[in-house]
Every structure is written in C-alpha cells, then in structure tokens.
Amino acid sequence: MKQLRNALTHLLNGLAGVSFLAMVVLTCWQVVTRYLLQNPSSWSEELVSYLFAWMALLGASLVTSERGHMNIPVIVERLPGGLKTAFSVFAELVAFAFSAVILVLGGVQITSLAMGQMTSSLGVAIGVFYIVLPLCGVLNMVYTAMNIYDIVKGNIPVLPTSEEDSLVDNLKKEEA
Template sequence: MKAVRNALTHALNVLAGVSFIAMVVLTCWQVFTRYVLQNPSSWSEELVSYLFAWASLLGASLVTGERGHMNIPILVEKCSPALQKVLNIFGELVAFAFSAIILVYGGVEITQLAMGQMTSSLGVQVGIFYIVMPLCGVLNMVYTVLNIVDICKGGTQDGKEAA
C-alpha cells in the first residue's frame, strides 16, 4: 500500500510541477508577445487557464493523499481514540462519496457534454481539458481507500503509518 501511495504522490507531484512550470513559461511568453512584439498570443492565455484548473485539481488530489482536506480537528481530538478512528474513517468516506459522485460521475458527464465544443483559440475539444475531473476523482477515491487502511492500522494524520 505504501508503494502505491508513494508512486501516486510522485506522479502527481511531477504532473503538478510540470503544469506549474508550463504556466509560468506560457505567461512569460504572453507578456513578451503582448508588450514586445505588440501581437498578443491568445492561445497561451487560454492554455494557461486550463493548466491552472489541472494544477488545482491535481493539487487537491495530493491534499487528499496527505489527509489534509477540510476537517475540524478540535472536536475530534476531544474524543476517545476509538471514536477518533471512527470519525476519521467517516471523513474519508465522505471524501470518497464526493469524489465518486461529483468528480467521477459529474466529471464524466460534463466531459462527454463538452466534447462537442471547441476551444476558441486552441481548436481542441473542451472535453479534453475536462478529463482531469474524473481522473482526479478516481485518484481521490484511491487515496481515501489508502487513508482508511492507514487509519485502521493506526496511521498518523498525514497518511503515514505510525512507527
């Protein structure tokens, strides 16, 4: 399980990093074309906005893997260890359900719907850029299952096993 988590986390870090670097390069390119060449690049602005969405969703999957998603620890910390475990598992199940319903199911629906539309500057089907929603939904679901396994084994808050 730890190898799966590490491989996923490494792949997501690389994808999010490449996306961020591409956004920086494309934004610099756009500034250069707008102010130096006096001929703004419209395709780069559009691509940066899609890359930003990808980086955000990939980052959200990383946060899910670290069990860093929204919670209220002050309430859970006042409970007994057994109840803390139950509440932590419940939180992971809520994250799993959200990922399954909103990101996977909703993401597949919106992706299919958007395949009939073309981007204005890039000339690519919009649905290609929406594929990240169901992809990250599946990643979140995998991470929540891994998190539940870690919680059951007595893992720590950040998804790592206790020593």
C-alpha cells in the same frame, strides 16, 4: 500499499510541476508577444487557464494523499480512541463519496458533454481539458481508500497532525 502511494504522489508532483512550469513559460510568452511584439498570442492565455485548473485539481489530490484538507478537530480530539477512529473513517468515507459522485460521475458527464465544443483559440475539444475531473476523482478515491486502510491498521494517526504540533512534540522531546 506504501509503494503505490509513493508512486502516485511522485507522478502527481511531477504533473503539477510540469503544469506550473508550462504556465510560467506561457505567461512569459504572452507578455513578450503582447508588449514587445505588439501581436498578442491568442492561444497561450487560454491554455494557461486550463493548466491552472489541472494544477489545482492535481494539487487537491496530493493534499488528499496527505490528509491535509482543512478540518476542525476540536470535538474529535475529545472522543475516546475507538470513536476517533470511527469518526476519521467516516470523514474519509464522505470524501470518497464526494469524489465518486461529484468528480467521477459528474466529471464524466460534463466531459462527454463538452467533447462537442471546441476551445476558441486552441481548436481542441473542451472535454479534453475536463478529463482532469474524473481523473482526480479516481485518484482521490484511491487515496481515501488507502487512508481508511491505514487508519484502521494504525499506520497513520487518527487525526492528521499539523507541522506546528510536530514541532512542539519535537521540542518537548529535546527538553526531556
């Protein structure tokens, strides 16, 4: 399971990095063509906006893998151990359901509807760019399933810890 998580995370990091690099190059190209050549590129701006959406959704899947999405653990921290585990599993199940219904089912519907529409300057079906929705939905579902397994097995903390908490714990250990 850990190997699958690491492989998916490595792949997503690479894809998000390539998207970011392509966005930087295309934005520079847009500036050069607009201001130096006085003939703006018609397709690069549109492609950058689609790449940004891809990068954001891939990044959201990466955050799901690390259980790093925003949470407010004030109440959960005060629960006894078994209830903390149950609440954490419940939170992961909610994320799983959201990914299944909104990203996968909704994403498949909107992608299939958009396959008949073409982008204005690229000449590509808009649905091609919307494929990221169900793709990231499936990735989120895989990650949340792995998170649930790891929570139940005790492989990861019930509540995600912040970097600040880790720093404080390390300082306390050094002082002792």
